[in-house]
Amino acid sequence: MLELRKIEAEWRARMHKALKFDGEDDYVELENTELVFSNQTVCFWVKLNEITPGQRFIVKRASWSIRLGKEEHTKRYVILDIYDGSNWHVLYSTEYEIDLNWHFICAEWSDSGRRLYVDGKLIKSSSTPVTPYNSTYKPCIGRYSPTYPTSGEFLNGIIDEVRIYNRVLSESEIKYLYQNPFDPIDPEHLVLWLNPAGIDVANGKWWDLSGKGNHGTIHGATEVSLVKEEVKVK
Numbered sequence: 001m002l003e004l005r006k007i008e009a010e011w012r013a014r015m016h017k018a019l020k021f022d023g024e025d026d027y028v029e030l031e032n033t034e035l036v037f038s039n040q041t042v043c044f045w046v047k048l049n050e051i052t053p054g055q056r057f058i059v060k061r062a063s064w065s066i067r068l069g070k071e072e073h074t075k076r077y078v079i080l081d082i083y084d085g086s087n088w089h090v091l092y093s094t095e096y097e098i099d100l101n102w103h104f105i106c107a108e109w110s111d112s113g114r115r116l117y118v119d120g121k122l123i124k125s126s127s128t129p130v131t132p133y134n135s136t137y138k139p140c141i142g143r144y145s146p147t148y149p150t151s152g153e154f155l156n157g158i159i160d161e162v163r164i165y166n167r168v169l170s171e172s173e174i175k176y177l178y179q180n181p182f183d184p185i186d187p188e189h190l191v192l193w194l195n196p197a198g199i200d201v202a203n204g205k206w207w208d209l210s211g212k213g214n215h216g217t218i219h220g221a222t223e224v225s226l227v228k229e230e231v232k233v234k
């Protein structure tokens with residue numbers, strides 16, 4: 001069991017770097033088409049440059065997706081979509097709208113339902129479970145799919161610390177991750193870990209540090225130094 005540290009945690013992202021997506025054609029494609037599980041957690045840090053509808057954070061086409069709302073929703077909503085093979089099931093909170101600051105977003109699903117967290121806090125849950133369809137597409141960061149019309153869905157912002165677990169994390173674990181973004185927590189179940197140390201623009205790769213070999217190929221996204229960016233957590 002993890003114990004939450006009582007000290008005030010503060011992550012100064014300026015010590016690090018991240019990947020910047022221009023909102024036009026930048027994305028990262030992951031090699032592994034198998035990143036879909038019945039029990040799964042997807043987490044990342046993001047700082048939007050602009051809030052335009054439908055931006056995709058991370059997607060496995062025809063399986064699962066985390067994005068901003070489009071025409072059918074208020075555009076600042078953060079949305080988890082899961083496709084069950086017939087229909088997309090949408091989860092979002094009308095109580096939370098994202099802004100242009102750094103935020104830590106976590107989405108998870110299991111036999112017991114679906115949950116969305118922002119900055120370590122649960123913003124929406126559903127007790128209705130949805131098992132994602134096991135599509136054959138490669139997951140993408142920053143767009144829906146290279147082989148699908150994607151006008152208006154490119155990410156315009158900065159992403160860091162993308163990770164996937166093949167189990168659900170508890171609320172206290174997610175809170176801990178928010179305060180300790182460089183701790184893998186559970187390496188056995190961590191199947192994707194793209195953190196600042198793995199960014200390798202020269203070779204066009206965002207190396208997966210989970211040890212599972214789920215490296216990403218960078219298409220246009222650029223490395224950004226976070227000298228002026230800063231994250232504080234409470």
Ligand SMILES: [Ca+2]
Binds near residue numbers: 025026221
């Ligand atoms: Ca570009």
